[in-house]
Amino acid sequence: GENVEQHPSTLSVQEGDSAVIKCTYSDSASNYFPWYKQELGKRPQLIIDIRSNVGEKKDQRIAVTLNKTAKHFSLHITETQPEDSAVYFCAPEGGNNDMRFGAGTRLTVKP
Amino acid sequence: EAQVTQNPRYLITVTGKKLTVTCSQNMNHEYMSWYRQDPGLGLRQIYYSMNVEVTDKGDVPEGYKVSRKEKRNFPLILESPSPNQTSLYFCASSLVGGAIYGYTFGSGTRLTVV
Numbered sequence: 753g754e755n756v757e758q759h760p761s762t763l764s765v766q767e768g769d770s771a772v773i774k775c776t777y778s779d780s781a782s783n784y785f786p787w788y789k790q791e792l793g794k795r796p797q798l799i800i801d802i803r804s805n806v807g808e809k810k811d812q813r814i815a816v817t818l819n820k821t822a823k824h825f826s827l828h829i830t831e832t833q834p835e836d837s838a839v840y841f842c843a844p845e846g847g848n849n850d851m852r853f854g855a856g857t858r859l860t861v862k863p
Numbered sequence: 864e865a866q867v868t869q870n871p872r873y874l875i876t877v878t879g880k881k882l883t884v885t886c887s888q889n890m891n892h893e894y895m896s897w898y899r900q901d902p903g904l905g906l907r908q909i910y911y912s913m914n915v916e917v918t919d920k921g922d923v924p925e926g927y928k929v930s931r932k933e934k935r936n937f938p939l940i941l942e943s944p945s946p947n948q949t950s951l952y953f954c955a956s957s958l959v960g961g962a963i964y965g966y967t968f969g970s971g972t973r974l975t976v977v
Contacts, residue, residue: 798965
């Protein structure tokens, strides 16, 4: 099955700084790479995704980059704000008709 | 509003007392899935369903049952709950299976088994 690792497990940044979270996976056949955000006490929500025919995708302050050769993809958040504080999960397609979730990265943005 | 609805949001029960957590989606999604979330372990899949009458085990199916008699509903059944099933449970749905579209999650059910 798919092995998924996220780094770092916790990340603290100052408001306005950038944050980068990296996700590595093992299945070279994976073709779909989403990121989810889970605020405290709430459900995970899809914030951005990318498919294997694209190297980078941007949506306002967030972006995802994909390196299929190295089997990793990253979430980039620029100009961070306190409301970006949450746990972020990567969930690359893991075969078996499902996705495998990383263990999560707790991002804290300090005002 | 397109959504996945789970009930109840909170449940405290005793060991061995059968319970059902309901999940319903109004988006005509084919794929539905149950996850449990525990501190330090992330989201782990319990069962999933590719379509009506098609269900399969995820990573942690022991102690759980599911059914998919209608497209919109995917209940999670604990026949004899035990304390190690105390967890936060999420139902999720997707347009189709195969992990090619993102998931929409329900609000979660926090279950405590004493």
